[in-house]
Amino acid sequence: MIHINHDHTLTLENKILLMQEDARFDVADPQLSYGTTQSEDESIPDPSMFQDIHAAQAPPKVPKIFLSNKCIFNCAYCGCRASRDTDQRYCNTPSELAEIALQQAKDNGHGIFITSAIYQNANYTEEIIIETLRILRKELFYNGYIHAKIMPGTDPHLIEKAGQYANRLSVNIEVAQNAGYERVAKQKNKENILVPMQHISNLVRNAKQYKSNGNPILAKSQTTQLMAGSTEETDRTIMNLSKALYKKYNLSRVYYTAFQYVQEAKGYELPFTSTPLWRTKRLYQADRLLQLYGFTPEEITPDKVPNLTESMDPKMGWALRNIHLFPVEVNTADYEQLLRIPGIGLTFAQKIIRARRYGKVTHQTLRRIGVVLKKSTYFITCNGKYEGGDILSHPELLHQMFTEDSSSKEK
Numbered sequence: 001m002i003h004i005n006h007d008h009t010l011t012l013e014n015k016i017l018l019m020q021e022d023a024r025f026d027v028a029d030p031q032l033s034y035g036t037t038q039s040e041d042e043s044i045p046d047p048s049m050f051q052d053i054h055a056a057q058a059p060p061k062v063p064k065i066f067l068s069n070k071c072i073f074n075c076a077y078c079g080c081r082a083s084r085d086t087d088q089r090y091c092n093t094p095s096e097l098a099e100i101a102l103q104q105a106k107d108n109g110h111g112i113f114i115t116s117a118i119y120q121n122a123n124y125t126e127e128i129i130i131e132t133l134r135i136l137r138k139e140l141f142y143n144g145y146i147h148a149k150i151m152p153g154t155d156p157h158l159i160e161k162a163g164q165y166a167n168r169l170s171v172n173i174e175v176a177q178n179a180g181y182e183r184v185a186k187q188k189n190k191e192n193i194l195v196p197m198q199h200i201s202n203l204v205r206n207a208k209q210y211k212s213n214g215n216p217i218l219a220k221s222q223t224t225q226l227m228a229g230s231t232e233e234t235d236r237t238i239m240n241l242s243k244a245l246y247k248k249y250n251l252s253r254v255y256y257t258a259f260q261y262v263q264e265a266k267g268y269e270l271p272f273t274s275t276p277l278w279r280t281k282r283l284y285q286a287d288r289l290l291q292l293y294g295f296t297p298e299e300i301t302p303d304k305v306p307n308l309t310e311s312m313d314p315k316m317g318w319a320l321r322n323i324h325l326f327p328v329e330v331n332t333a334d335y336e337q338l339l340r341i342p343g344i345g346l347t348f349a350q351k352i353i354r355a356r357r358y359g360k361v362t363h364q365t366l367r368r369i370g371v372v373l374k375k376s377t378y379f380i381t382c383n384g385k386y387e388g389g390d391i392l393s394h395p396e397l398l399h400q401m402f403t404e405d406s407s408s409k410e411k
């Protein structure tokens, strides 16, 4: 039986405004941002930065609905933490939350993300989330997309129940090194996060088996959120961890945030330094290089340069460190080689392969199929022809040309 101390002093509108604020601390969905535009959420990648690296379209936004912002944990970076001095705490009942979620789903049209701070304890919070999911599916007959958050330390039987109603589940790993938990999220640890992550992975992998036991599993994927800058970890450490997580837990996506310290957090060793937001942008780019382009963490962040830089995208950085591999002949290069050419992403690599079926690819062909040669022209030959002058003998000039001016860009 779920019993909630209901705060009647906050109106629905007040709660929704507070949910918008709480959503800034957690991005584990491509879409998010409850009621905000994508560009207003610093943690969400701007699709324009993937022009070269990932030709995906901007994902739709999914509103994020909070059960509660009253947390028993005290993570230094989070506005829901126990030690935060605020009287603006709320906890919805499952019926209220389901009604809010349904309304938001109708308004938004792309689904909903149901999450929460840890209210009283992990299992209790998860039970309320599950009851909300049940009401949505069984009483309100909502058939759209639901992403549900799993609390750290949740018992396997509750994860299974959540998986019967939600399409996607996630538990946030948060930090890149164990030391990070003690530093910024004292009540979290590797075990209370990785054990649920393993259960979600098993659930998703063995969905058919659960189905045959009479409990259909809807959950098809899991994601996580990883924060940069909670310790002095390098980007190479983050890339290695992401690679391991994708492999071991079959994650659909790792989402990156930058550690931000906004208001005083009691119980921590201060001072904290916030991580610059450009780091998240570079991590998203590096992540796509790992997942879609066949790069390894060692290639993106080699021993001598273990950190991504603000001034250059990681693919260009790799190309300039490996200038001896260029120019690449677009008529004979295989798909993987084409993907490594600066300025050519997934879509154009595929278009080039298709264009080769109908004859030799020239610079004119590339222009016709839409390749912007501003970058790629220095790294390719078309049927033996090179249009980049003698710049490959002067890589330092390429370096200057493709160094991004951080002062003129959004950070």
Ligand code: SF4
Residues within 6 Å of the ligand: 071, 072, 073, 074, 075, 078, 079, 080, 081, 082, 116, 117, 118, 185
């Ligand atoms: S567990 Fe930590 S990050 Fe999650 S809501 Fe509570 S304080 Fe915030």
